[in-house]
Structure formats: C-alpha cells, structure tokens
Amino acid sequence: MNDYEIEFGKILEWLKKNSAKKILVQAPDGLKKILRLISEKLEEEGYEAYLSGSHAWGGCDIAVNEARTMGIDTILHVGHHGFVGARTTEVRVLFVPVYYLGEFNDALVNALEDIKRNSFKKITLGVTVELHRRLHEIENLALKSGFHVETGSLENITGLIIGCNYVSLRDAEAVLIVAGGRFHALGAALWMGRPVWRVDPYLKSYEKVDVRPIISRRLRDISSAMDAHSFLVVVSTKTGQARPVLAQSIKKRLLRENRKADIVVIDEISEDVLLNFGHYDAYVNTACPRLTIDDPDIFPGPVINPGELKYVLGKKLEGYDSRDLFRFDFSIGA
Amino acid sequence: MNDYEIEFGKILEWLKKNSAKKILVQAPDGLKKILRLISEKLEEEGYEAYLSGSHAWGGCDIAVNEARTMGIDTILHVGHHGFVGARTTEVRVLFVPVYYLGEFNDALVNALEDIKRNSFKKITLGVTVELHRRLHEIENLALKSGFHVETGSLENITGLIIGCNYVSLRDAEAVLIVAGGRFHALGAALWMGRPVWRVDPYLKSYEKVDVRPIISRRLRDISSAMDAHSFLVVVSTKTGQARPVLAQSIKKRLLRENRKADIVVIDEISEDVLLNFGHYDAYVNTACPRLTIDDPDIFPGPVINPGELKYVLGKKLEGYDSRDLFRFDFSIGA
Structure with a gap:
C-alpha cells in the first residue's frame, strides 16, 4: 500500500458520526487484499467488521445483498468515487477513494510529445478517481508543454471519468486519459469521436488508442x-x-x-x-x-x-x- | 423433455389461487433450457414471465435477490422438492418437482445382485426428488430379489434424500441410493457409515461407493x-x-x-x-x-x-x- 493513500482518519470520523456498528468492507478485486488491514483497524476501534466477496466492478456494484444477509448497517466501499446509476436506501454506504501516489511523469511527458507531433494543441483531460489528486500536476505539465487544456467535471469532481460516463470531457482536438488499463480511454474515444491518448500510470506507458x-x-x-x-x-x-x-x-x-x-x-x-x-x-x-x-x-x-x-x-x-x-x-x- | 414430467396443470391452478402476476422461473443449470418453454406457456396464460440466471443448487438457493430487483411476486422453482434451510417471506415460492420417466431397470437389478453377492439382506433405500415417483417400483424390485427394505421419510416424503440431509435412511446392513451423479450416494455413505451402492438412472450404471x-x-x-x-x-x-x-x-x-x-x-x-x-x-x-x-x-x-x-x-x-x-x-x- 506504499503507493496508495487512504484517509483512515476521515473514515473513523464518519463512522462515529453515523453510529455505525456492523461494517462490511468492499473493494474491487485488485484492492481486496487491503480489506483485511482495514477490517483489522475497524475491529481495534470496536466495530464488527466483515469482508465482502462480491466483485465491486464500480460504484454501481454495492454489496447490498451481502449486507442484508449479515444484518449490516454500513458498507465501506473502497476504490470508487461514489454511487453510479442508483443509490441504495437499505444500508448506509461510505465511498472511500484510494489515491495513487506513484511516479509516472516520463510516460506523461512522452504522451504529450506524441500529441504535439500530431499537431494537436487543444486537449481535454480525464482521470479516474485514484488519480484525481494528480489532476493538477498533470494539467500543469500539459500547460508547460504549451497545450491549451480544458477540463469539465462529473458530479462536481473536476476531470473525473468513470467506466460509463465521460461527460466531464470537453470538446477539444484530442483527449488525454490517465487511468490504469485500456478501458477508460476506449470509452472516452467512443464517447468523444476524437483522437485519444492514454497514459497508464501503473505500467508507466502510453499509447494512442484505436477504437x-x-x-x-x-x-x-x-x-x-x-x-x-x-x-x-x-x-x-x-x-x-x-x-x-x-x-x-x-x-x-x-x-x-x-x-x-x-x-x-x-x-x-x-x-x-x-x-x-x-x-x-x-x-x-x-x-x-x-x-x-x-x-x-x-x-x-x-x-x-x-x-x-x-x-x-x-x-x-x-x-x-x-x-x-x-x-x-x-x-x-x- | 420426453423423459421428464412436469405437472403444468397444477402450476396454473396454484398461480391462479395465489393471484400471481409477475413470475420468475428458476431451475438448476441442467434444467434451465426448459425454462423458456415454461415461461412461454405462462405468457400465453397472461402472466409476465422472467428467467432466473442464478445457479439454483438446491432448495436452499432461491432467487430472492433477482425477484426483488424485478419487482416479482412469485418464483417458480423447478427441480427441487421444497425449501432447504430457510424459508423466504419476501416472495412466494412454488416448488415444481420434475419427475424422471426413463428406463433404468437393468442397472437396478445388477446393483441388487451385487449387494446380494456381498451377503447383505437388509437394505434401506433413498432417492432424489425427480425419482420419487419411482420409489415403489424400486422397492418392489428389491423385495422381489428377496431383500428386506426399510425406508424412512424427510419432510413427510418417503425415501427422499437431498444433498445435505439423509435422515430418511434407516439403519440397515447396506444402503441403496438411486440418483444422478455420485454426490448423494457419497453423502449417504458419510452419514450412514455403511456400505452404499448407487444406481445412476441417467447413465444406467451402478457402483459401490468408496468414501x-x-x-x-x-x-x-x-x-x-x-x-x-x-x-x-x-x-x-x-x-x-x-x-x-x-x-x-x-x-x-x-x-x-x-x-x-x-x-x-x-x-x-x-x-x-x-x-x-x-x-x-x-x-x-x-x-x-x-x-x-x-x-x-x-x-x-x-x-x-x-x-x-x-x-x-x-x-x-x-x-x-x-x-x-x-x-x-x-x-x-x-
């Protein structure tokens, strides 16, 4: 977890404020290993903690059924920004974003140079939630490289894209997506109908996507x-x-x-x-x-x-x- | 479906009596193909019908979550005998047994002879629900072969065994299980601690099980x-x-x-x-x-x-x- 940041203090504050007792911790498969650490901390604080086995593909995939089975009052949903598609009234849900802290500057610079080589100057920028705290840093690099950058917002979060929603992207000559894996960039390309470059901060690579x-x-x-x-x-x-x-x-x-x-x-x-x-x-x-x-x-x-x-x-x-x-x-x- | 019998008349009667409207049809994976035929018949009768994708491993595995999602009032659960472990109060469930009509006499006779060769004379008999209507026929064959047969019951159904319950088996020198696959016979052997023979009516084979x-x-x-x-x-x-x-x-x-x-x-x-x-x-x-x-x-x-x-x-x-x-x-x- 050295490369990731979770605000545990905020979580405890919120749980206390909401008088939570039985807590189900849920995360996407790639982050499930950290759930044990979280549940251990919660039990040290006197909460009853349970792990959720369901996949958690997104903020659309809340473990309501598991919570119901266990008589659980609160779900800690780790790794996504918030509800997608529908809220649930049956159980309280706290979304706990995980922020990526690792280095990916070189890949980003290379991507920006490639966009420049293609003579595009006006770009729009999208990131997934774990990179949201890096948005400013990404934007500054693009500005320094001479780009004109426009970024909208999704649910009041600047530059946020999720797997099924790209409305935060603004009209531009090209699109730059910083996200793990290919999917978000493909989604952006299908939504925008514009050339899209993607930077993978985990693999420290970039490519122009082909839809x-x-x-x-x-x-x-x-x-x-x-x-x-x-x-x-x-x-x-x-x-x-x-x-x-x-x-x-x-x-x-x-x-x-x-x-x-x-x-x-x-x-x-x-x-x-x-x-x-x-x-x-x-x-x-x-x-x-x-x-x-x-x-x-x-x-x-x-x-x-x-x-x-x-x-x-x-x-x-x-x-x-x-x-x-x-x-x-x-x-x-x- | 030539080898199977479903009492469709009874189903319609029950649905009418219970004023069912939206119906989810559910079955174990091996029987799911017949759900389309059932849902088609239901729609001809004016019901709204939906297929359930969940596995339905037993009467323990009721598609309550799917019914809830679709606002469904009634589940037709095909292929199991009834609730196992827990009832559900959220949605009406009608259990629709499927009865096997195929031939398996030779396999049964061979199994009985093998039991006799092992000098066992007093046997107890267990069948899964799809073979329940054949119980009498199986029992008669055993009696004709000179066996003493004892059979108890599960939830008032004579001779019924399910994957997690073998209380219908009586004390005897040996056990005869008629069921598809090995599992029920293994369960019977683990429960009884006696020699168990199984007849597979679908493969028309028999064996003494080894636990x-x-x-x-x-x-x-x-x-x-x-x-x-x-x-x-x-x-x-x-x-x-x-x-x-x-x-x-x-x-x-x-x-x-x-x-x-x-x-x-x-x-x-x-x-x-x-x-x-x-x-x-x-x-x-x-x-x-x-x-x-x-x-x-x-x-x-x-x-x-x-x-x-x-x-x-x-x-x-x-x-x-x-x-x-x-x-x-x-x-x-x-």
Whole structure:
C-alpha cells in the first residue's frame, strides 16, 4: 500500500458520526487484499467488521445483498468515487477513494510529445478517481508543454471519468486519459469521436488508442441483431445496473416487431450462465454498458446495448453514433 | 423433455389461487433450457414471465435477490422438492418437482445382485426428488430379489434424500441410493457409515461407493486446520445457506483460542473470489456442507465444516465422525 493513500482518519470520523456498528468492507478485486488491514483497524476501534466477496466492478456494484444477509448497517466501499446509476436506501454506504501516489511523469511527458507531433494543441483531460489528486500536476505539465487544456467535471469532481460516463470531457482536438488499463480511454474515444491518448500510470506507458476494432465489432453485432428472431434481454441485479423497466419496455418493443424476447435476471453475467438457457439469436445488455465494449464474448451471440436497439428497429446503421453505447434510450427519434 | 414430467396443470391452478402476476422461473443449470418453454406457456396464460440466471443448487438457493430487483411476486422453482434451510417471506415460492420417466431397470437389478453377492439382506433405500415417483417400483424390485427394505421419510416424503440431509435412511446392513451423479450416494455413505451402492438412472450404471478418499481428505484438512493461525470463515448469501450468527460465533470462538479470524460474505463461492483476499491458513465453510465434500478445492487451503471445528478446538481426531460434515454445532460436548 506504499503507493496508495487512504484517509483512515476521515473514515473513523464518519463512522462515529453515523453510529455505525456492523461494517462490511468492499473493494474491487485488485484492492481486496487491503480489506483485511482495514477490517483489522475497524475491529481495534470496536466495530464488527466483515469482508465482502462480491466483485465491486464500480460504484454501481454495492454489496447490498451481502449486507442484508449479515444484518449490516454500513458498507465501506473502497476504490470508487461514489454511487453510479442508483443509490441504495437499505444500508448506509461510505465511498472511500484510494489515491495513487506513484511516479509516472516520463510516460506523461512522452504522451504529450506524441500529441504535439500530431499537431494537436487543444486537449481535454480525464482521470479516474485514484488519480484525481494528480489532476493538477498533470494539467500543469500539459500547460508547460504549451497545450491549451480544458477540463469539465462529473458530479462536481473536476476531470473525473468513470467506466460509463465521460461527460466531464470537453470538446477539444484530442483527449488525454490517465487511468490504469485500456478501458477508460476506449470509452472516452467512443464517447468523444476524437483522437485519444492514454497514459497508464501503473505500467508507466502510453499509447494512442484505436477504437476501429470495437466500432467494427459493434457494426457486425448490430447487423446480426437486425436479422435476429429471438432475443435474450439481460438484466443484472447490481444496485446501479438493474434496469427492470427498461428491459420490460425493450421486450415489449421487440414483441411488437414480431420478434421473440425473454428477459433473464443475473447477478454476475458470464457466458456459462447464458449458455444454460440455450440458443438465442441475439442479446440485449441492459447491465453495465462496458461489457458490450470490453467483453462482448461473455454473450454467446451478437450483443447490443439499449441505445443501439434503434438501429435494429429501423434507424440507418450508416449513421451509427458510438455514444449510443452509453445511452439507455432506444426510440428512433425525429 | 420426453423423459421428464412436469405437472403444468397444477402450476396454473396454484398461480391462479395465489393471484400471481409477475413470475420468475428458476431451475438448476441442467434444467434451465426448459425454462423458456415454461415461461412461454405462462405468457400465453397472461402472466409476465422472467428467467432466473442464478445457479439454483438446491432448495436452499432461491432467487430472492433477482425477484426483488424485478419487482416479482412469485418464483417458480423447478427441480427441487421444497425449501432447504430457510424459508423466504419476501416472495412466494412454488416448488415444481420434475419427475424422471426413463428406463433404468437393468442397472437396478445388477446393483441388487451385487449387494446380494456381498451377503447383505437388509437394505434401506433413498432417492432424489425427480425419482420419487419411482420409489415403489424400486422397492418392489428389491423385495422381489428377496431383500428386506426399510425406508424412512424427510419432510413427510418417503425415501427422499437431498444433498445435505439423509435422515430418511434407516439403519440397515447396506444402503441403496438411486440418483444422478455420485454426490448423494457419497453423502449417504458419510452419514450412514455403511456400505452404499448407487444406481445412476441417467447413465444406467451402478457402483459401490468408496468414501475413503473423502475421509482421508477430511482428516488431512482438519489436521492442517489444527495448526492454522488465520481462518477465513465463509458465509453465503443464499437463502438457505446464510448462517451469519453461526459464522460470528465461530469467529469469536477462534479469537478466544488466540487464532485470527475474518468473515467473508459471498454469493457464489469460488477459488477466484477467495484468492482475492490473500492467504489464510484455513477456511471454515458455513455455506453448503456439500462443498467441503464434493468440491474442497474451491477453497485455496484446508477447509472444515462447522461441525468439524470441535476437532480443531481439542476433540480427539481419532474419533472422527463423518456425520459432523452435516452438523452446524461445534461445541465439544460431554
């Protein structure tokens, strides 16, 4: 944990203020190892502490079911910035961000030089929550390199991007994303339709991202779905991913088009689970939009997101807008 | 479905009587393919139907969380005989047994002859729910072969065994189990401490089961747990498997012995999920007792069931009783 910072004092203060007693600590898989240290500290302070085994893919994935089972009053959700998609009223949730303190200056400088070589001068900047405290440092480096930098905000947090929301990015010639892994940068590229560079602070590397394989997969999957007769509409039970009303209206719309459609409800979506239900011509993913982009092969057939359904319903695919990946509205519109 | 029988008329009658509207159909993985046929019939009758993606390992594993997410009033739980471990008050559950109609006479006759060759004359008989309607036929064959047959009951169902309960078996020289797969017969052998033959009606095969590898694994795991310093006590959120109070009292007891213990709460237990939490010297499985018998390797270290904890706490392992696998009490006793 030398490279990370958690504000434990603030946590204790908040728990005391809220008269917490039984606490479930939850974190993404990569951070789960630190939960034991946190629960140990909590027990030293007199709290009952439990570890949550669920994945915690994001602020959408709150261990409400586990808390309910254990009669727990408070969840400490480590590593994400806050609720995504839905709040929960059943149990108190404290989001505990983890801040990355490591060095990644060289990768950043190299990325900025590469952007410059491509003659872009006006950039917009996005970071994930664990890098949020580094935003100023990143911005200053970009300014020093002669860039014009614009940065918006998400839920009042400047420069924050999350896996399914890129509204903090401003219009610019190019986009610079600092985040671990490729996904956030791909999401930014699909949302912005602009050249995107990404810096991975953990691997200390950078690259210009290429969304063409994803767009091509999207067009292929949507085309297949156009011809599909049977659809399986997938709903997840995760707090911020559960969209039962959306799923029902998608099913009704498909039935009106003389297609067959079933709704399946799943906690953790996987190919195994879906294969149990036999063959469907196509899948509609109402859960995490990222699955369709990052992991489409967990669906045993072509998969589309709700915002892409309008192409199946008649909208011209030539005008495909990759922002539809992140939209939950499927009306064809004007 | 030619080999299986479902009483669809009864289902419709029950749904009407209970004014069901939104129905979640749930089944074990091997039967999930028939859920589409059931949901289609339900929709023809004017009900809203949804498929449940969760595994449904037994009558302990009710899709309450999925029902809650979808605002569903009724679960049709296909393939098990009834509630195991706990009822749910949140949603109505109708258990729909599936009855096997296929032929397996030869395998049964061969098994009976093999039992006779071993000079056993008094047997007790156990079947899983999908074979319950065949009990009489099996019993008659055994009587015709000259056996004395004794059969008890579980929840008023004659001869019924389930994965974690064998109380319907009576004292006898040998046990005959008719069930798909090896597990029920292994459970029966561990419970009875008698020679057990099993007939697999689906594979049309029979064998005498051998529990020695399991007993030897149990002794090895318990011995390792005796020396363990850190324990992870595992709780599942499944309706009939969730034992939060038991887990808490196990943890307290271990702390009193100067061991370290954490509690982790998980829906579906897997090695991956447990490995995320780093190393523990041993695991205590408060969820399905069958996991420890059938699938101990999903725990990344030695695993014991709650009833086996007493050996870790000082009871002599030389007197190991394999019935403890199915017990949730860990006091050393008199």
